[in-house]
Amino acid sequence: MRDLLFPPKCSACGQLLDWMPEATASTPIRAALCPACHKKWENERLETCGICAKPINECSCMPKILQTAKCKGFYKLVYYEAQKVAPVQNKILYHIKRKRDVHAIRFLSTELATSVEELIQAEELAREDLVITYLPRTHAARLEFGTDQAEELARELADVCGLPMVQCIRRRYFFNGKQKRLSYTRRIKNAEQAFLPSRDVSCKGKTVLLVDDMVTTGAGAARGTKILRRAGAKAVYCFAIASDIVNKDTVR
Ligand SMILES: [Zn+2]
Ligand SMILES: [Zn+2]
Structure with a gap:
């Protein structure tokens, strides 16, 4: 019905x-991309990492700041390059940020779920120890766009993987700075002050999967990792749709 009103x-x-792609019983997803864009997206996913030369889905490169925070792994779907001529990844990121595009979020979460399952297998993680959380957006952004794409991604990912989603990190309320306009060092400093542990949620003894839509400097994700580890998380892994390849501090 909704599709009739909003094609x-x-x-x-x-x-x-x-077109309607094949949907399985466990993940009934509707197409978020047309066949041409889907093909382009698949090609973008096949690109190799400029740092380790591995395909992105096997690459474990992360911003140094994230490694210093003792993040155990950083999984991303694509590398983001602002200079590139409008690839699908840029558009889909923009779309989920500005609009409440449930199909795009569902699609991206299903893509991320593959990385989660690979991680569980590779590290032999116990499912009952796993929780999914996210890095909340600023209150101002949430009001402006009516959505927190990281929260929605985390919720969908939890749903697809059959894992619990809990809010372990909160934003400091009075912090309204716009990260985008700030310098690299200033962004790192701001991230230090922007996030706090949730008051009444414990991640003690848990392996936490921290979801963010886009990792640029890695400052937010690093701060989030530190908060979770200080709160007693056994291990923290970060998951993002895209990571900025031009981050000068990315290491293998
Ligand atoms: Zn298209
Ligand atoms: Zn790499």
Whole structure:
């Protein structure tokens, strides 16, 4: 019914969607991208990391600041390059940030879920020890766009993986700075002050999967990792849709 009132459109190019991909019983996802954009997205996913030369899904490179915070692994779907001529990743990121695009969020969460399952297998993690959390957006941004894309991604990812989603990190209320306009050092300093542990949620003894939509400097994710570890998390792994390849501090 909703699709009749709001015909489904491609999250990247805006073209009307007239195809429905195969949906499985466990993950009934509807298309977020048209066939052409989906193909482009798949190609972007196949790109190799400029630092370790591995395909992005096997790459474990992370900003140094994240490594220093003792993040155990950093999983991303794509590397982000602002200079690139409008690839699908840029558009889909923009789309989930500005609009409440549930199909795009569902699609990206399903893509991220593959990394989560690979991690569980590779590290032999106990599912009952796992929780998913996220790095909350500023209150101002939440009001402006009516959504917190990191929270929605985390909720969907938890749903797809059958894991609990808990809010372990909160934003300091009076912090309204716009990260985007700030210098690298200033962003790191701000991130230090922006996040706090949640008052009544414990992640003690848990392996926490920290979700963010886009990791640029890594300052926010690093701060989040520190908070979770101080709160007693056994291990913290970060998950993002995209990571900024031009981050000068990325290490293997
Ligand atoms: Zn398209
Ligand atoms: Zn790499």
